[in-house]
Amino acid sequence: MRILGLDYGSKTVGVAITDPTGLIAQPLVTLKRERESMLRKTLKEIAELAERYQAERIILGLPFNMDDTEGERAEKTRAFRRLLSARVNVPVELMDERLTTMEAREILDESGVPRAEQKRVIDQVAAQLILEAYLHERAMEEAKQPISGKEE
Template identity: 55%
Template sequence: MENKRILGLDFGSRTVGVAVSDPLGITAQGVETIERPEENKLRKTCARIEQLIREYGVGTIVLGCPKNMNNTEGERVEKTLAFRDMLARRTGLAVEMWDERLSTVAAERVLIESGVRRENRKAVIDKIAAQIILQGYLDLQNAKKEQDNG
């Protein structure tokens, strides 16, 4: 059986951070940050995501869900859910939501600890956030597999 990779996405108002799993679904690697000139201009963003799905042999998409810290859902969640629906329609793939609270904070911490200068962080923070979202999802899936096999 061929393992399909998992694509992790951090959907922002002007950017989408992209990460992909290794073929075994153990680790997440940051791929790129897709930028767009306006929030609602998603055609090129979706086309690039579809290209990455083909390139990496993706079978599932994990999309960060930007809930508020008090677990409520605001306008960003609504926009993210609309993006999820569009992705599912366009790609035919399952799009799983993942609570992304603190992923950008964690990404910022990783970059600071790595000595990345503030002016250089903005270029990679969304990609790192996508990687953190995807790694959290992979860790949970792998823990479930271990539990089922244990």
């Protein structure tokens, strides 16, 4: 089962994907557009990626403010989700993405990636972090489920 992770920004969308087992997230690509409102091509590219990789769901980062409120960026992300959901045949779920870009920058800094090159991959790494958070949350939920059919 493959899952796409998205870090939606004003001019870029970072994309990450799980391995075929759905356990490991890795950066995939950064989709770029000239203006924030030019979404048609971006939506098409994401739909094509979902189909090519046979993704069973898409996880879209939702940027909450640090005080748990939603600002303008969250509103735009929710609108993007509605547009994307109309284009793909898989569920599009939201995942808290607070601080993922900062964490991605720290990872790239620690990995020795020069700042000039970080711009090319930072959104992909942020998408990977969003996807990893989703996978972790899902694993925690599954661990809470009782094992059926087993007597104690």
